[in-house]
Amino acid sequence: MYQEKIINPPSGYLALVLFLGLLATAIFCFVAEMFVFGSIILTLNFLLVMPGLIIVNPNESKVLTLFGQYVGTVKSDGFFWVNPFTSKSKLSLRARNLNGQQLKVNDKMGNPIEIAAVIVWQVKETAKATFAVENYLQYVNIQSEAAVRHLANSFAYDHMEDESAEITLKDGAEKVSVLLEGELNERLSRAGIEVIEARISHLAYAQEIASAMLQRQQATAVIAARRLIVEGAVGMVEMALDKLSQKGIVELDEERKAAMVSNLLVVLCGDRHVQPVVNTGTLYN
Template sequence: MDAIQEKSAKKINGFIMILVIIALLIVDYLLFRQSIEPISVPLLIISVLLFCFISISFNGFIAVQPNDSRVIILFGKYLGTVRTTGFWWVNPFVIKKSVSLRIHNFNSEKIKVNDLHGNPIEIAAVIVWRVVDTARAIFDVQNYEQFVAIQSETAIRGLATKYAYDSAEDEKFSLRGNPQEIAEELKKEVQSRLDVAGVEVIESRISYLAYAPEIAQAMLRRQQAQAVVAARQKIVEGAVGMVEMALKALSDQNIVKLDEDKKATMVNNLMVALVSEVQAQPVINTGTLYQ
């Protein structure tokens, strides 16, 4: 069965219909007066039927606000949607279902799920969405707002299992290290699930991300250890460069000539002084007493 597509419903300006109903009321009043003096059964029946029609006609008035719509249904058949802002009149026998076209925010609860490496994490996201096809939102899903909530949470769970919380390799995406890329991936994932409901995803982003409490302390220590290793690596790289620069400067400017043993001793002393966490204490060598 083909999906129902939104179409425009037939409508009449509400103010014009008010004038028509007022005119019908006047006609009905005149018919009623004529039907009782003298009594005329046919005119009385026409007057009563006209009054019933006028009474029912008031049910056809609708007021559509900006970013609002009315889905028109007649005896189970979809007639169309009124999106145009204003005061309108439609068939009084139809069912009019209101569908908001405004932008909505869905804030998910904190979801506990395992990431790519199997680590339990807690994640939550914000999904910004709106209805773009009112017919599909009403007829293709049971409750489109509830559908958005359930499918969004399912997409968040699926995304969390595809990426690691934090990756040590720069070429791989991670939930914490690549928020922009993850947000775009989440948007695509949610949109693919909500197309059936006529919903457009405007924006999606992770609003909360943390390790689960049972492993939070262990993961914090691991992150601290990784940070220390990375810092040490930078320090060693910088120290090696400074030692190389010092030896080259001494050699180029002929300040002192060092053999291999003295170079090794100097390198050892400089590396200890540069890499050590404790501030180095200089020792001044004034030479030997006897030459």
């Protein structure tokens, strides 16, 4: 409904020269005691010429409306003259940062987490930003929060919660940022807002489950380390038995092999130093 219309008004310097010329003429009329003509010229000068002068700074724009109708937007920086009866609204085109507040939401697996995002955005279409929404700044804040909540509900925190997940909030930062940016652009396009970049700035488990999740992560790390130790120990025991058999150092029956394997595994897998025991007898007494 609100398509942006960019206009290029005439230079304001010509209007400024006209303003100064009419002002000099009015002064001359007052000096010559032609008060009526001087008053008319002065009134027209301040009602028709001076109100039309506008200054547009770099990365700013002026949205013009005439009697409730959108006329156009001036985006070129400089000094211009426009219809003096138009209403002129300044709108910044500079990039802005939105440092979102920390939100407590549930991830895909139902775990409470804390999440926040940093969003870089700017006004792309001034007509939509001015007329399509009541307050585009408030619109950006609310829709950004809704997008972050929806993103958190769509993915698990990490692979421990969902091992089959291709994308998680913790490990898929780049992909999550791309998805968040796309959803924000879709939500904010109604207000003429373009999202330049969107990234997760804070991600953590909520306080009520943080300690439990930390213990779970520690337990997972211990299990992974133990699994690696056991795999290495089994390989070393197998190598030892093969070497003893190849070189014929000692002949071991099945019972003695089992005892040797047990002792080696205790030595290799234990987390404490073992105390050697000298056996002066035999395995059978």
